[in-house]
Amino acid sequence: AQSVTQLGSHVSVSEGALVLLRCNYSSSVPPYLFWYVQYPNQGLQLLLKYTTGATLVKGINGFEAEFKKSETSFHLTKPSAHMSDAAEYFCAVSPRGGGGNKLTFGTGTQLKVEL
Amino acid sequence: GAGVSQSPSNKVTEKGKDVELRCDPISGHTALYWYRQSLGQGLEFLIYFQGNSAPDKSGLPSDRFSAERTGGSVSTLTIQRTQQEDSAVYLCASSLPNREGGIFFGPGTRLTVL
Numbered sequence: 001a002q003s004v005t006q007l008g009s010h011v012s013v014s015e016g017a018l019v020l021l022r023c024n025y026s027s028s029v030p031p032y033l034f035w036y037v038q039y040p041n042q043g044l045q046l047l048l049k050y051t052t053g054a055t056l057v058k059g060i061n062g063f064e065a066e067f068k069k070s071e072t073s074f075h076l077t078k079p080s081a082h083m084s085d086a087a088e089y090f091c092a093v094s095p096r097g098g099g100g101n102k103l104t105f106g107t108g109t110q111l112k113v114e115l
Numbered sequence: 116g117a118g119v120s121q122s123p124s125n126k127v128t129e130k131g132k133d134v135e136l137r138c139d140p141i142s143g144h145t146a147l148y149w150y151r152q153s154l155g156q157g158l159e160f161l162i163y164f165q166g167n168s169a170p171d172k173s174g175l176p177s178d179r180f181s182a183e184r185t186g187g188s189v190s191t192l193t194i195q196r197t198q199q200e201d202s203a204v205y206l207c208a209s210s211l212p213n214r215e216g217g218i219f220f221g222p223g224t225r226l227t228v229l
């Protein structure tokens with residue numbers, strides 16, 4: 001069975017500061033990895049994903065994440081936070097190949113950006 | 116192109132009534148998922164459809180919940196005899212079969228059971 005752990009249910013950063021949201025997974029085989037963002041009263045928007053190829057992936061809104069197999073991690077970063085980045089962020093995993101199809105989500109991290 | 120659409124956006128119902136929630140996936144996406152999001156429970160998987168294969172119903176919380184997908188496109192999630200604990204946001208998502216292109220979510224239906 002696979003699982004996802006997001007460290008820190010709430011993260012607060014100053015505008016212009018580095019954003020780091022942590023995600024670790026547990027799976028016998030490295031899964032597909034996703035980050036989603038949810039703004040208030042909206043659905044989930046796909047930020048970025050890792051399936052194959054380069055382990056550093058770039059997404060929308062200046063976010064990027066690096067898959068590190070040795071650390072079973074897929075942390076989300078952004079060099080300079082903007083007020084509009086305030087939202088809830090979810091890390092999710094899905095098995096590769098024929099291991100099943102559903103997404104398993106972490107519990108989410110609420111990002112607050114302060115002036 | 117158009118994304119995943121869901122209707123209604125909000126639904127208020129009385130305890131004991133039946134409700135139907137609709138999902139229109141992205142054109143060409145053969146995989147369709149239903150999730151539920153509620154305070155304290157996070158994002159819960161409900162059911163998954165892929166083409167003509169038997170759906171994965173392993174996440175449905177009780178036999179009051181059912182879903183169907185007609186013609187491999189539109190899906191309807193039905194909750195019978197609604198209870199207050201069914202109050203949540205119901206999210207639909209779709210993808211290509213291999214998921215490598217991403218799994219895309221609709222805006223959700225907020226269900227309130229009084």
